[in-house]
Amino acid sequence: xxxxxxxxxxxxxxxxxxxxxxxxxxxxxxxxxxxxxxxxxxxxxxxxxxxxxxxxxxxxxxxxxxxxxxxxxxxxxxxxxxxxxxxxxxxxxxxxxxxxxxxxxxxxxxxxxxxxxxxxxxxxxxxxxxxxxxxxxxxxxxxxxxxxxxxxxxxxxxxxxxxxxxxxxxxxxxxxxxxxxxxxxxxxxxxxxxxxxxxxxxxxxxxxxxxxxxxxxxxxxxxxxxxxxxxxxxxxxxxxxxxxxxxxxxxxxxxxxxxxxxxxxxxxxxxxxxxxxxxxxxxxxxxxxxxxxxxxxxxxxxxxxxxxxxxxxxxxxxxxxxxxxxxxxxxxxxxxxxxxxxxxxxxxxxxxxxxxxxxxxxxxxxxxxxxxxxxxxxxxxxxxxxxxxxxxxxxxxxxxxxxxxxxxxxxxxxxxxxxxxxxxxxxxxxxxxxxxxxxxxxxxxxxxxxxxxxxxxxxxxxxxxxxxxxxxxxxxxxxxxxxxxxxxxxxxxxxxxxxxxxxxxxxxxxxxxxxxxxxxxxxxxxxxxxxxxxxxxxxxxxxxxxxxxxxxxxxxxxxxxxxxxxxxxxxxxxxxxxxxxxxxxxxxxxxxxxxxxxxxxxxxxxxxxxxxxxxxxxxxxxxxxxxxxxxxxxxxxxxxxxxxxxxxxxxxxxxxxxxxxxxxxxxxxxxxxxxxxxxxxxxxxxxxxxxxxxxxxxxxxxxxxxxxxxxxxxxxxxxxxxxxxxxxxxxxxxxxxxxxxxxxxxxxxxxxxxxxxxxxxxxxxxxxxxxxxxxxxxxxxxxxxxxxxxxxx
Numbered sequence: 001x002x003x004x005x006x007x008x009x010x011x012x013x014x015x016x017x018x019x020x021x022x023x024x025x026x027x028x029x030x031x032x033x034x035x036x037x038x039x040x041x042x043x044x045x046x047x048x049x050x051x052x053x054x055x056x057x058x059x060x061x062x063x064x065x066x067x068x069x070x071x072x073x074x075x076x077x078x079x080x081x082x083x084x085x086x087x088x089x090x091x092x093x094x095x096x097x098x099x100x101x102x103x104x105x106x107x108x109x110x111x112x113x114x115x116x117x118x119x120x121x122x123x124x125x126x127x128x129x130x131x132x133x134x135x136x137x138x139x140x141x142x143x144x145x146x147x148x149x150x151x152x153x154x155x156x157x158x159x160x161x162x163x164x165x166x167x168x169x170x171x172x173x174x175x176x177x178x179x180x181x182x183x184x185x186x187x188x189x190x191x192x193x194x195x196x197x198x199x200x201x202x203x204x205x206x207x208x209x210x211x212x213x214x215x216x217x218x219x220x221x222x223x224x225x226x227x228x229x230x231x232x233x234x235x236x237x238x239x240x241x242x243x244x245x246x247x248x249x250x251x252x253x254x255x256x257x258x259x260x261x262x263x264x265x266x267x268x269x270x271x272x273x274x275x276x277x278x279x280x281x282x283x284x285x286x287x288x289x290x291x292x293x294x295x296x297x298x299x300x301x302x303x304x305x306x307x308x309x310x311x312x313x314x315x316x317x318x319x320x321x322x323x324x325x326x327x328x329x330x331x332x333x334x335x336x337x338x339x340x341x342x343x344x345x346x347x348x349x350x351x352x353x354x355x356x357x358x359x360x361x362x363x364x365x366x367x368x369x370x371x372x373x374x375x376x377x378x379x380x381x382x383x384x385x386x387x388x389x390x391x392x393x394x395x396x397x398x399x400x401x402x403x404x405x406x407x408x409x410x411x412x413x414x415x416x417x418x419x420x421x422x423x424x425x426x427x428x429x430x431x432x433x434x435x436x437x438x439x440x441x442x443x444x445x446x447x448x449x450x451x452x453x454x455x456x457x458x459x460x461x462x463x464x465x466x467x468x469x470x471x472x473x474x475x476x477x478x479x480x481x482x483x484x485x486x487x488x489x490x491x492x493x494x495x496x497x498x499x500x501x502x503x504x505x506x507x508x509x510x511x512x513x514x515x516x517x518x519x520x521x522x523x524x525x526x527x528x529x530x531x532x533x534x535x536x537x538x539x540x541x542x543x544x545x546x547x548x549x550x551x552x553x554x555x556x557x558x559x560x561x562x563x564x565x566x567x568x569x570x571x572x573x574x575x576x577x578x579x580x581x582x583x584x585x586x587x588x589x590x591x592x593x594x595x596x597x598x599x600x601x602x603x604x605x606x607x608x609x610x611x612x613x614x615x616x617x618x619x620x621x622x623x624x625x626x627x628x629x630x631x632x633x634x635x636x637x638x639x640x641x642x643x644x645x646x647x648x649x650x651x652x653x654x655x656x657x658x659x660x661x662x663x664x665x666x667x668x669x670x671x672x673x674x675x676x677x678x679x680x681x682x683x684x685x686x687x688x689x690x691x692x693x694x695x696x697x698x699x700x701x702x703x704x705x706x707x708x709x710x711x712x713x714x715x716x717x718x719x720x721x722x723x724x725x726x727x728x729x730x731x732x733x734x735x736x737x738x739x740x741x742x743x744x745x746x747x748x749x750x751x752x753x754x755x756x757x758x759x760x761x762x763x764x765x766x767x768x769x770x771x772x773x774x775x776x777x778x779x780x781x782x783x784x785x786x787x788x789x790x791x792x793x
Contacts, residue, residue, distance in 0.1 A: 028089060028092040030072070031092050034069065034072075038061050039055060046088060048088045053083065062082050139234070143267065146266050146269050147270045148247050148252065149246060149247070149248035149272045150271055151273070152250060152309045156394075157274055160248075161248040163344065164246055164359065167356055169243055169244060171236075171246065173236075176199050176247055178229050179247070179249065179262060179265075180261075185223055188223045199249075206678075256315045256319055268327060270327050270351070271320060272331060273320060273329070274331050275331070276332075277415075277420050279401040279422065282306055313414055338395045340359075341360060360758070440617055442609075443620075445725055448573045449546065459541040461573065465568040472562060473562075475517070478591055479514070480594045482515055483510065486513060487510055488586070489722070493508050494507050494574065496546040536557075540567065544571045551575070552575075573725055578712065578720075605721060607722075612726075628761055631755065631758075633770075636771060644696070644700050650779075680743060689707070693736065705733075706783045709787050711728050713727050714726045728760070728764055730760060
């Protein structure tokens with residue numbers, strides 16, 4: 001059930017909080033439970049001495065295991081790491097070492113001794129296949145022109161590919177990895193049982209409208225025929241019709257000889273060279289553990305990343321230098337995310353196609369950003385779906401990267417040639433806003449502050465976290481850990497004060513902090529659990545005074561000598577759901593370090609929440625504000641109120657009393673919904689939203705339905721590490737008049753959703769301020785029902 005899965009996802013923190021000697025057993029038990037759930041057996045039947053292959057797990061099952069472990073352990077894992085472990089016990093030991101490495105400090109600062117890895121090390125990369133020894137099989141007549149998107153790995157090529165996939169005149173599948181091979185048999189032998197080989201299958205699924213099984217059977221036929229690669233390309237181009245094939249595979253730039261093959265197979269192909277700052281690429285490479293795609297053990301990830309960036313871009317520049325300049329075009333990632341419309345218009349002019357607005361909405365519609373199965377890993381960047389839009393803050397990600405050594409001479413010279421500065425200024429100085437001692441509230445804080453004044457003392461806006469700790473507890477380490485988080489995140493020690501009737505944030509120094517400890521050991525055992533529940537409820541319902549209280553309260557209940565409860569309450573004005581996860585993650589890391597006598601392992605924050613709030617107000621003005629407000633004024637004019645039938649009169653003032661109902665959708669049903677979404681060129685979110693709106697329309701008898709939908713609001717680089725209130729809401733209005741078919745309804749929902757996401761910069765609170773909807777204490781403004789889809793939830 002969902003509750004069991006939520007418990008499993010807390011395993012990383014549970015393992016790290018356990019004594020060192022107990023951790024291997026805990027992770028092994030967890031791994032056996034995860035595998036047992038996938039192959040439908042009892043965990044006790046999983047022998048630790050057997051490997052995943054001996055247990056009968058196929059590649060799809062391994063991908064399902066990877067998805068679960070990625071969530072549980074907060075790692076980016078690859079199929080090879082699972083298949084290559086000789087036993088489940090060995091896999092558990094390996095994963096534990098990787099978790100400790102990931103939480104033991106910033107890998108980016110390790111950097112080794114500054115030397116680059118030997119060339120043969122890079123030859124082992126799964127993303128860099130060796131060129132075949134046989135001569136390339138050439139076509140009698142060259143294939144029609146194609147476009148190649150060239151870059152080093154981690155340069156943002158997935159984002160650019162998915163943006164281009166929104167153009168009706170282009171066919172932009174996930175990476176095909178075809179060009180280095182002469183025949184499909186060699187391609188299959190190299191990439192078999194690797195998700196890197198799924199791009200070609202996904203392209204066939206899209207072009208021929210086949211499912212995973214049908215497309216695999218067709219590819220098996222092609223492999224059995226050992227088709228020359230130029231014929232595989234020709235078939236894709238024929239199936240794509242008038243659309244231009246765009247092949248994005250970062251592996252191509254690793255070998256100059258691979259790039260030269262494109263000239264032999266295609267008639268005057270064109271090339272897009274995507275470049276990104278080397279420090280940002282290296283940081284992303286290391287954080288995503290891409291060195292695990294290399295066969296050589298114990299490589300220096302920073303050295304490998306530097307070499308890969310240098311060689312890929314050097315090869316591309318040398319190759320393109322010999323071609324007609326009209327056949328190649330350079331795109332800087334930093335400009336792509338800060339000025340996407342200009343960059344895409346220039347790129348469209350280079351490709352000879354017209355500009356369309358869909359290019360700027362990469363997260364909407366069918367862009368082949370999924371896997372070949374519902375349970376498959378996404379093809380391409382594993383982090384692509386962690387964002388909800390194009391994030392301009394990523395342009396400055398390189399400024400916050402600090403290596404333990406300077407880049408090598410070749411990398412520095414190449415960066416200078418491309419036009420990148422490689423001497424990194426101080427991260428805090430580059431990222432944090434210089435602000436007054438009293439900073440404005442963010443728009444989200446401003447509305448919550450207003451609601452708090454209407455209903456002072458209510459527990460509605462308190463976010464709870466209760467941790468049960470068994471075993472020996474280091475009280476001093478725990479107290480230091482809580483204090484460390486309060487010191488680290490200014491928003492938790494921010495007082496909201498008024499000046500001339502306007503609220504402001506005022507950050508206070510943390511002079512004293514003591515963790516309150518309450519002993520419940522003397523409570524009789526038969527009544528202790530009830531007493532504990534009552535005390536926890538009291539602590540979590542205690543109101544905050546926003547002008548004087550810390551926005552985080554922690555209280556320790558001692559139940560027995562080796563059992564404690566840590567009760568944590570955070571006010572929503574300084575936190576959200578993601579903030580609670582950040583708190584728990586940092587508390588675990590700090591406690592483990594302090595208990596072992598070590599300093600804090602947490603890297604410095606690039607900026608604080610008050611910096612975000614001030615920057616938000618600075619950016620939301622002028623043309624951006626007016627253009628988006630114009631959309632919302634038109635979209636929300638004469639907004640209907642959803643009037644659902646109820647069995648009781650609506651109270652004159654809204655209460656928060658309610659109930660919940662749950663229902664679990666089966667995996668086959670989800671698969672059918674995903675196939676329907678692909679057929680209709682919409683996302684699964686849009687399909688479910690359309691069904692939900694149809695239900696509300698039938699229940700209410702209304703032809704217009706308005707629903708709110710939350711978005712994380714953490715698109716800016718660095719906000720994913722901050723505690724704070726970032727959540728935003730979108731208002732989605734759909735017209736269901738005229739008795740539309742479900743396909744027609746999907747098209748309407750798609751249009752509305754795309755437009756809303758294109759105008760999502762305005763916070764919901766700013767909308768209320770500008771639109772001034774009629775006040776009704778019995779209902780929430782603008783929408784009365786919310787729809788939320790949580791990935792992996």
